[in-house]
Amino acid sequence: MNDVAIEAEGLRKRYGDHQALAGIDLSVPAGTVMGVLGPNGAGKTTAVRILATLLAADEGRAVVAGYDVAKDPQKVRRQIGLAGQYAAVDELLTGRENLVLIGKLHRLGRKGAKARAEELLERFELVEAADRGVKTYSGGMRRRLDLAACLLAEPSVLFLDEPTTGLDLTSRMTLWKTVREQVTGGVTVLLTTQYLEEADHLADRIAVIDKGTVIAEGTPDDLKDKVGGERLEVTVAVRSELAEAARVLSKVAVGEPVVAEEDRRISATIDSGIDTIADAAVALREAGIGVADFAIRRPSLDDVFLSLTGHAGTPTEEKESEA
């Protein structure tokens, strides 16, 4: 078996005059989780669709589970499970019928499909609802059914495209647990997300995508180091005191604080620790500066983008999101 479960080289895809992918390189070792992070329209979904054989790349090469996605798509499909952005389940069938159908199409045979469906219904706590139409399911239940459907044939590579978008907390936890179980069992997972927190929780490595290219890749810690530590955000009561406040804060901050004139706000990267925060508060009080708001923020996806690209991750509508 190959050590690398997903390997992509120079994937490019163009929709009309929109370059969705401008040369994506990815390498995911078997049995690990790769988090693909990026704003809407960055090309995450397009990349997943190419790797899952739904879409042909204009250029580049991708090997999934040892098979070339363009040359051997059918063999790739035997090895993968895909959960798209929306639960792809048949509303008119029951949960059980959905799973049995997918099982049959996976060529598990009637008996095999039924047995496997039963197993997964139990695992995803859908036994009680198994014989109800999916129409009556909640969003979380649909997602769970969707996830069960993509685990039917025990895939060795799992693609999850924004699996927790719009999910309630319980369903999100179930999903996270499932992903961890799968990885423990040797499955390779590629998941896209807009949430740094989620990638942080699940991913061994993170690739940040923007405008169709990978702009950073590394462990969650690598990325956070690039972004820097926590951020202190101070909003002053009177605009005239902004400069003075920035001068005071620069003494406790790492690097120069960033001043947002419009919002009367200063943003400073600080070493984590209660002492630094206390120092900052004391320094402001001693300088006699009126503080309207004083907050500590952890780095968000926006900060990652800001620090990696110098521009905020601007969400743009992309064709791929409607499909």
Added chain:
Amino acid sequence: MSGLAYDTMALTGRHMRHIARVPEKLIGVTVGPIVLVLVFGYLFGSAMQVPGVNYREYIMAGIFTQVMFSAVGTSAAGVSGDLHNGLVDRFRSLPMSRFAVLLGRTVSDLLMTSLSCVVMAVVGALIGWRAHNGVLQAAAGFALLLLLGFTMCWLGALLGLVIRSTEAVNSVAMLLMMPFIFLSNAFVPLNGLPRWLQVIAEWNPISSVVASCRHLWANQGLVTDNAFPTQHPVLVSCVTLGVALIVLVPLTARAYQRAAAR
């Protein structure tokens, strides 16, 4: 090949379950056609005259054909529905036969139209319609109707994939129905039409199928017209429908690849 058959059966099973879950669908393919038979049979039947034949018998072939044609809308709606709910993506990520998705759809819709045929034949028989040329000829007429139905299912699948929007697809199917059904001999003989319009109507494949059924069932009345399609309706129907299928099937398969790869 066995894989294709297996997947097609699995998907046909899925569509049959849909019918069971949504009684409106079953009503649509049974009660709808019954109403047509009764309305046309009694209402028009009492007002219209076609020389040499009972109009109630004459019109049955037309009603059968119209119901076969309506398979366009059914298949189109089914295909565009699957595109929207993401199931097509799921199917495409499975190691299944891709063609089975289309074949499963058209075969199940064909089964539904066959059910309509049976229901209409029974109701037709109750109000006095008969196929006078024996069982074989009667069966040949139905086989031709089903060939038309199957072709219409593929046309519908193609439209559904190209147009995508379920609402738009419905109106397009209706729009198509107008010229094909009403510019044919389905409900009225063509003798009264201006010459140029008559030629168009005669070559309309719907007219050939209707004429074939009337010929095979001896519901025809007098044929005064000696245009080629009127004289050889079975031959013309088989050729036009065969050609249509040969063109439609690969075109639909290609549209499926494209529609899904977005």
